[in-house]
Amino acid sequence: MRPRLKSLNTLTTDGTVVIYRRPTERIHLDDPGGGVRALVELLAQGAHEEADLPAELTRLGHPTTAEDVRDAIAALDDLRLLENADADPDAETLRRHESNLRFYDLYADLGRSSGDLHHRLAHSTVLVIGAGGLGGGVLQSLLGLGVARVRIVDFDTVEPKNLARQFVYGAGEIGRSKVAAAAAWARRYAPQTVVEAVEQEVTDAATIRALGADVDLVVLAADQPVGIQLMTNEACFDLGVPFIAGGFKLSTLFYWSVEPGHTPCRLCLELHRDDDLRGRDEWVRSGLRLEADPVNRTTGPVAQLLSGLIALEAQRYLARTEEPVAGGTYQTIEIGDRMRVDATGWERHPDCALCHRSADGGR
Structure with missing residues (x-):
């Protein structure tokens, strides 16, 4: 599975990563060493399998364990900030229902994708x-x-x-x-x-x-x-x-x-x-x-x-x-x-x- 950060506004400053889950709701993540920022940037790409993230973070100068990455992803998923990049709908569905699918992004997580939710309607x-x-x-x-x-x-x-x-x-x-x-x-x-x-x-x-x-x-x-x-x-x-x-x-x-x-x-x-x-x-x-x-x-x-x-x-x-x-x-x-x-x-x-x-x- 390739976990991907949803399309959300994100601000990174020294020691803090701020994710805007809603226009009036911000999530502050402590980041004294820059590792959280590196993980968030990798997740925004949605190109890496979860198992590959520890090695990729180490390559970027932020050595971490598989358990730490797993815990971080679970915490972000609990906040409904992640989706499964492997579950993207087919091109025809995306062409016709792009705005519907982006709406379902609000409720999607790693266990159910926006495509899964649309499938029920369809x-x-x-x-x-x-x-x-x-x-x-x-x-x-x-x-x-x-x-x-x-x-x-x-x-x-x-x-x-x-x-x-x-x-x-x-x-x-x-x-x-x-x-x-x-x-x-x-x-x-x-x-x-x-x-x-x-x-x-x-x-x-x-x-x-x-x-x-x-x-x-x-x-x-x-x-x-x-x-x-x-x-x-x-x-x-x-x-x-x-x-x-x-x-x-x-x-x-x-x-x-x-x-x-x-x-x-x-x-x-x-x-x-x-x-x-x-x-x-x-x-x-x-x-x-x-x-x-x-x-x-x-x-x-x-x-x-x-x-x-x-x-x-x-x-x-x-x-x-x-x-x-x-x-x-x-x-x-x-x-x-x-x-x-x-x-x-x-x-x-x-x-x-x-x-x-x-x-x-x-x-």
């Missing part, structure tokens, strides 16, 4: 329910990431008002099936990704189970019919795959995810809400409630921001770069409050039959 299938501003934006990001297959489901047609925030369509698609128009755009943009257009209304959990029978992840980008979040929750428990949902209400942008067997689920949240209502005064529970007509306030920038955040969460699930940030957690951005960001988690509910079933091994 062999994944995602079900996207809804082809509006959110679903279309997620579709765009998934194709850019190089996901192997996307199945997108909707039963709506393109209307003039959609063009304010749904950018996989143009004026020429008005009146056309959304999923057909989205699939046509996808074939032009990224023909290597298979996009299946399913013009169908989602009415129950059974429909979602059938649509997601072979997928690795579900993105719920629709808010109708009523109860679709719980339907998706139930179906994904049966399928054993995670799902992500999000939306924009009043001035609050939000998204969250559920991984069956690992995070609290959407039914847990519903049961907690029922408990909260039972604890309130009778007049709150039985009083007159005026429901406003539904208004879609999602502008193009909001749809793009939300779809990007959901696509990043999808990337975490598919590539396992790191733990998902929205598992059983409402991630919110208050658009009307100077973009205030918050994260609020919920716990498993003791009466949740789905989580209990998952804990019992599906029985």
